[in-house]
Amino acid sequence: MDDWKQAWKLKSVQVGAASAFFYALILLSEQFLSVWNVIPQELKNKIPESIGEWVGMFVGVAMVLARLKKQPELHGDIKPFVTITAGHSNVDPGAVNGKYNEAELVRQFRNAVAHYLAVAGLEFKTDGTGTINLPLTNAIALAKGASLAVEFHMNAAASKSANGVETIALPKDKVLAQKLSVAVANVFGSRLRGDNGWIDQSQSARGRLGFINAGGLIVELGFISNEAELAEFNLKYWSAAKAVAQVIIEHEKDA
Ligand SMILES: [Zn+2]
Structure with a gap:
């Protein structure tokens, strides 16, 4: 002993x-x-x-x-972060109009928003940098744990005249969704679709979207199938991205 x-x-x-x-x-x-x-x-x-x-x-x-x-x-204490992702991927082009495809345009938009978030010193994650656009599964994984997750898409319709900006989100994110749509619409001179730019995901034609169920918001930046909106996008997407980044930054400040 x-x-x-x-x-x-x-x-x-x-x-x-x-x-x-x-x-x-x-x-x-x-x-x-x-x-x-x-x-x-x-x-x-x-x-x-x-x-x-x-x-x-x-x-x-x-x-x-x-x-x-x-x-x-x-x-x-895990630092809060924002997730911003580009719809579709390097292998899924999404909607196409002539030489333009959705995945490529929204990838550029994501990079521009990322630039302004970085300038503001905000913590953020993306589904790739530069020309990389990782698939949806990756975007959903990145959305989990984020204080805010936003994904960018462009609409397409058989009718060339279909137009406007909308953000698909859960009802709890209605106000934020409207702010994001307004930010984009003001720069492109577009009209707002849905409820002042908000589309309730339950009423979205796409049905239940994995990204939104993971707490994300999907901004449809305009119609790639509409020549005027496509031209406006190519001309002013940097300004629209700056406006979107501003909404995200304001939202994170209040959170
Ligand atoms: Zn899309």
């Missing part, structure tokens, strides 16, 4: 010492990182190569340790 107690004492001392040492190392590495980060690159370049390799290795270890310590805090 005495031996067992002795062994236990020893063990707890060892663990205590080890974790104290580990903690000290983490604190030291954090201090080192904060100092290292303010050293100008010019100065870093002057460090002899042999020392530079050692410093590089230490920075690597320090970053791993700093991350280990931060991990539990991360789980506590």
Whole structure:
């Protein structure tokens, strides 16, 4: 019995010492990182190569340790983020009019909105950057956990005269949906469809949409099949994207 107690004492001392040492190392590495980060690159370049390799290795270890310590805090408060996605994908073009296809146009629009959100310093996720437009399953996954998820599409109809802007959303997002539609319609000079730009998803011709059921809003930016709306889109989509980003930024500020 005495031996067992002795062994236990020893063990707890060892663990205590080890974790104290580990903690000290983490604190030291954090201090080192904060100092290292303010050293100008010019100065870093002057460090002899042999020392530079050692410093590089230490920075690597320090970053791993700093991350280990931060991990539990991360789980506590996940930073809120907005998700913006482009409808369809690189393999599904969506609606087509001549040389233009929906997936390509809304991908450009997503990039433009992303640009303005980044400028505003908002946290956001997208279904790709540049020419990448990942499929709907990806957009739905990204919408989960987001404080706001918006996807862009363009409408199409057999009648070339069909026109207007609409945002499909759940009733709880009616006001926000209307704001998004108004932002787009004002720039393109389009009319609002549905209830001042809002379409209740239960009344949408598309029926139940996975993205909206995941809490997202779908903005139909206009009719690709309408020559005037298509021309207006190509001319002014950057301005419309800026207006949409503004609505998103305002919404996140109030949230
Ligand atoms: Zn579409």
